[in-house]
Amino acid sequence: MVDGPGTMTAIGIAAPGGPDMLVPERRAVPRARAGEVLVRVAFAGVNRPDVLQRLGAYPPPAGASDIPGLEMAGEVVALGEAVAGDWLGRRVCALVTGGGYAEYCLARAEHCLPVPEGLSLSEAAALPETLFTVWHNLFERGQAREGETLLVHGGTSGIGTMAIKLGKLFGLTIIVTCGSDGKCDAALAIGADHAINYRTDDFGAVVSALTPAGANVILDMVAGPYTQRNLDCLAEDGRLVTIAVLGGAKAEIDMARLLVRRHTLTGSTLRARPDGFKARLAETIARDVWPYVADGRLRPAMDRIFPLEQAAEAHRRMEGGEHIGKIVLAAGEDQT
Amino acid sequence: MVDGPGTMTAIGIAAPGGPDMLVPERRAVPRARAGEVLVRVAFAGVNRPDVLQRLGAYPPPAGASDIPGLEMAGEVVALGEAVAGDWLGRRVCALVTGGGYAEYCLARAEHCLPVPEGLSLSEAAALPETLFTVWHNLFERGQAREGETLLVHGGTSGIGTMAIKLGKLFGLTIIVTCGSDGKCDAALAIGADHAINYRTDDFGAVVSALTPAGANVILDMVAGPYTQRNLDCLAEDGRLVTIAVLGGAKAEIDMARLLVRRHTLTGSTLRARPDGFKARLAETIARDVWPYVADGRLRPAMDRIFPLEQAAEAHRRMEGGEHIGKIVLAAGEDQT
Numbered sequence: 001m002v003d004g005p006g007t008m009t010a011i012g013i014a015a016p017g018g019p020d021m022l023v024p025e026r027r028a029v030p031r032a033r034a035g036e037v038l039v040r041v042a043f044a045g046v047n048r049p050d051v052l053q054r055l056g057a058y059p060p061p062a063g064a065s066d067i068p069g070l071e072m073a074g075e076v077v078a079l080g081e082a083v084a085g086d087w088l089g090r091r092v093c094a095l096v097t098g099g100g101y102a103e104y105c106l107a108r109a110e111h112c113l114p115v116p117e118g119l120s121l122s123e124a125a126a127l128p129e130t131l132f133t134v135w136h137n138l139f140e141r142g143q144a145r146e147g148e149t150l151l152v153h154g155g156t157s158g159i160g161t162m163a164i165k166l167g168k169l170f171g172l173t174i175i176v177t178c179g180s181d182g183k184c185d186a187a188l189a190i191g192a193d194h195a196i197n198y199r200t201d202d203f204g205a206v207v208s209a210l211t212p213a214g215a216n217v218i219l220d221m222v223a224g225p226y227t228q229r230n231l232d233c234l235a236e237d238g239r240l241v242t243i244a245v246l247g248g249a250k251a252e253i254d255m256a257r258l259l260v261r262r263h264t265l266t267g268s269t270l271r272a273r274p275d276g277f278k279a280r281l282a283e284t285i286a287r288d289v290w291p292y293v294a295d296g297r298l299r300p301a302m303d304r305i306f307p308l309e310q311a312a313e314a315h316r317r318m319e320g321g322e323h324i325g326k327i328v329l330a331a332g333e334d335q336t
Numbered sequence: 337m338v339d340g341p342g343t344m345t346a347i348g349i350a351a352p353g354g355p356d357m358l359v360p361e362r363r364a365v366p367r368a369r370a371g372e373v374l375v376r377v378a379f380a381g382v383n384r385p386d387v388l389q390r391l392g393a394y395p396p397p398a399g400a401s402d403i404p405g406l407e408m409a410g411e412v413v414a415l416g417e418a419v420a421g422d423w424l425g426r427r428v429c430a431l432v433t434g435g436g437y438a439e440y441c442l443a444r445a446e447h448c449l450p451v452p453e454g455l456s457l458s459e460a461a462a463l464p465e466t467l468f469t470v471w472h473n474l475f476e477r478g479q480a481r482e483g484e485t486l487l488v489h490g491g492t493s494g495i496g497t498m499a500i501k502l503g504k505l506f507g508l509t510i511i512v513t514c515g516s517d518g519k520c521d522a523a524l525a526i527g528a529d530h531a532i533n534y535r536t537d538d539f540g541a542v543v544s545a546l547t548p549a550g551a552n553v554i555l556d557m558v559a560g561p562y563t564q565r566n567l568d569c570l571a572e573d574g575r576l577v578t579i580a581v582l583g584g585a586k587a588e589i590d591m592a593r594l595l596v597r598r599h600t601l602t603g604s605t606l607r608a609r610p611d612g613f614k615a616r617l618a619e620t621i622a623r624d625v626w627p628y629v630a631d632g633r634l635r636p637a638m639d640r641i642f643p644l645e646q647a648a649e650a651h652r653r654m655e656g657g658e659h660i661g662k663i664v665l666a667a668g669e670d671q672t
Contacts, residue, residue: 141598223591223592224591227589227591242591242594242595243595244595245591245592245595249590249591249592249593250588250589250590250591251588251589251590251591252586252587252588252589253563253586253587253588253589254585254586254587255559255560255563255578255581255585255586255587255603256559256581256585257585258578258601258602258603259578259579259580259581259602259603259604259605260605260608262477262602262603262604262605263602263603264600264601264602265594265600265601265602266594266598266599266600266601267591267594267595267598267599268595268598269595269596269598272596
């Protein structure tokens, strides 16, 4: 076990509320427990659940840091028990249950992925949350297969841009919805095959026109009234995977249609899953996806980098909805 | 190709309506097309979809006979092209898209299963529809695994009794709901571990008391208000498989709960599936289930046998809801 430094800057949530509730604080640097590494954070990714947590609507799971931040990248500077000495000094990115908005952050060693040559630490910090989420929900839960058509809402969000990129790498045809023509253009530039402006077009009608059999898989974060609208343009044997309920939790669905068309409606959240599940997922991603990261074919769509102290500004940007791709916070000096 | 006889008695549907619309008629014996066998029907199973078809609510799929009846057993008496000669004289039961309520019925050879020694033809006729339906929805779609808990509604129905028997053979704990204490006793006698009288008890509360983690798989034919009630007593990662909407098609569900608990909501209908799907299913059942039929460990729960001409009476019994297990029609002389 190697000790780390004493205190650090971290972003606390002063009270549930708006972006200004995100306040830089001095905190003790956490000490790595068995199986954990301490990472000197270079960059931390900002994700929609962080906003919900700030609002008080998404409390950290038991045992997690109260500091927001579900992913980060940096250098391993201290080790807990049962972590091999050669982890020291490694550049890693990791999925964490909290604590990313800080100069130092703990991660379980088996939830880390190595940062390969050519991947900047800011890009690395932008990968874990959306990559783990999209991989699990699209390919494991949603059973997306080469040649199928995927519909993704929020095509320029962190999740949406990752779904486009990952989907294209694995042979899917991608239709996305976005809230403006400009975002549609951005989604197409990122790799989507079709982009629908949901403010000016009925996405279901457009999907049905583009692919009369319907989409095989839909990745949805809206729920509410979108649930049946999604089912209406889902192919026979199609899978609707819901990962957030930004449009409301209550959904009225037509069960007769669901069973006649043999639809599957499912969903999941990532943060509360046990360590073992995330370790298994990290292993799968290391094997099946990381080669694409290593050879440069998979890079996150990057929006903007804010200094850690300006986390409030980063949240305002996310809530403003003008971002395209990932917002990250720069915590260290190594701001590449 | 071997020719069959000329005319036969069959049950026609005079017009959409009550049981009396089921009228014995003289019909031409159908001629086996390529890949089909003609079966001299000894017994035909009666199923809930037959009632819906009689009411005009479940039209036969394209190419299917207009005569009701989705399963039957008897002797192969004529062959279409591309069926090997040694099929002649075989005793088989088969899943059919219609035509079972008759003295002769066509079946695709690959949808037939052999009637082993010790299985009566009346029992054989009672197997295919529920066995194919329960197998596919419980083990394939619902991914039920040994050691899991299954909740089945309509515990004394044809589907319910088959789910109990099949579930017990494959190591599941079975909870059923029934509409009376007498039916609960019957379901327990058939093998259910727990039976809930849904008229006197809140099934969800009882399931949650019996298995606090919730049921892993639920086989539902009610839908409507049952959908959320089912989800409320479904375990994390549980699967709700709906095969009919007897309680109504519209369901309001809580998507937030669905995704937090990682539920899967799916369903299917059997009749409209392509021949190849049913052939694949028949093959799986021949391999994984038929040994239990052959050695006597799997027998259908039998309710009552009516002569073919009394099909109306058989439907009245099914709609009366007093039956326990399968109702069959006797079409031939070999009424065992």
